Amino acid sequence: xxxxxxxxxxxxxxxxxxxxxxxxxxxxxxxxxxxxxxxxxxxxxxxxxxxxxxxxxxxxxxxxxxxxxxxxxxxxxxxxxxxxxxxxxxxxxxxxxxxxxxxxxxxxxxxxxxxxxxxxxxxxxxxxxxxxxxxxxxxxxxxxxxxxxxxxxxxxxxxxxxxxxxxxxxxxxxxxxxxxxxxxx
DNA sequence: CTCCTGTGTG
DNA sequence: CACACTGGAG
Numbered sequence: 001x002x003x004x005x006x007x008x009x010x011x012x013x014x015x016x017x018x019x020x021x022x023x024x025x026x027x028x029x030x031x032x033x034x035x036x037x038x039x040x041x042x043x044x045x046x047x048x049x050x051x052x053x054x055x056x057x058x059x060x061x062x063x064x065x066x067x068x069x070x071x072x073x074x075x076x077x078x079x080x081x082x083x084x085x086x087x088x089x090x091x092x093x094x095x096x097x098x099x100x101x102x103x104x105x106x107x108x109x110x111x112x113x114x115x116x117x118x119x120x121x122x123x124x125x126x127x128x129x130x131x132x133x134x135x136x137x138x139x140x141x142x143x144x145x146x147x148x149x150x151x152x153x154x155x156x157x158x159x160x161x162x163x164x165x166x167x168x169x170x171x172x173x174x175x176x177x178x179x180x181x182x183x184x185x
Numbered sequence: 186c187t188c189c190t191g192t193g194t195g
Numbered sequence: 196c197a198c199a200c201t202g203g204a205g
Contacts, residue, residue: 001190002189002190002191003189003190003191003192004188004189004190004191004192004200004201005189005190005191005201005202005203006188006189006190006203006204007189007190008189008204009189009202009203009204010190040201040202041201041202041203042201042202042203043200043201043202043203044191044192044200044201044202045200045201046192046193046200046201047191047192047200047201050192077192077193078191078192078193079192080191080192080193081191081192082190082191082192083190083191083192086190098190100190100191101188101189101190101191102189102190103190119196120196120197121196144190147190148190150190151189151190156187156188156189157187157188157205186205187204187205188203188204188205189202189203189204191200192199192200193198193199193200194197194198194199195196195197195198
């Protein structure tokens with residue numbers, strides 16, 4: 001649900017969804033049409049279809065739970081690099097890196113600061129940075145903290161550089177306040 | 186217009 | 196590599 005969709009918009013739907021489909025088995029037993037209907041208005045309607053397929057595949061092949069290795073997770077349609085890392089680190093506590101839009105922005109601003117942050121060439125490098133920072137322990141908290149840092153401090157629109165603990169090493173430099181997003185005249 | 190805890194496709 | 200996919204908010 002969170003793929004390219006804001007948290008505030010997902011939370012209510014997430015609760016509603018889990019109440020109706022508490023387990024992968026319950027989801028697998030549902031009709032895909034109903035899953036798509038309850039999904040509205042989150043958008044990207046290929047996602048409920050794929051989630052439903054993932055639930056069925058998990059029940060049929062993996063005993064009703066998600067596999068806990070990257071290769072098998074990635075074999076599902078709808079689970080890419082980010083979601084695989086998120087499932088591994090958040091659900092299974094494995095030492096796996098993540099790179100969502102938040103982390104990508106943080107890595108780019110703090111360690112790169114130049115070039116197009118959306119280019120694939122750079123994204124490869126941003127993944128390396130995220131992997132390199134990954135601690136041995138407390139991976140769940142680290143990854144979650146990294147994302148929350150991007151979601152609350154190093155935000156896309158008005159980053160809070162003033163209280164930012166990384167401001168002194170940031171390659172991008174202070175861009176907070178009303179200056180953020182403004183064109184350079 | 187850009188952005189949002191992306192992914193599969195051509 | 197670019198792009199479509201969905202819809203809402205700033």
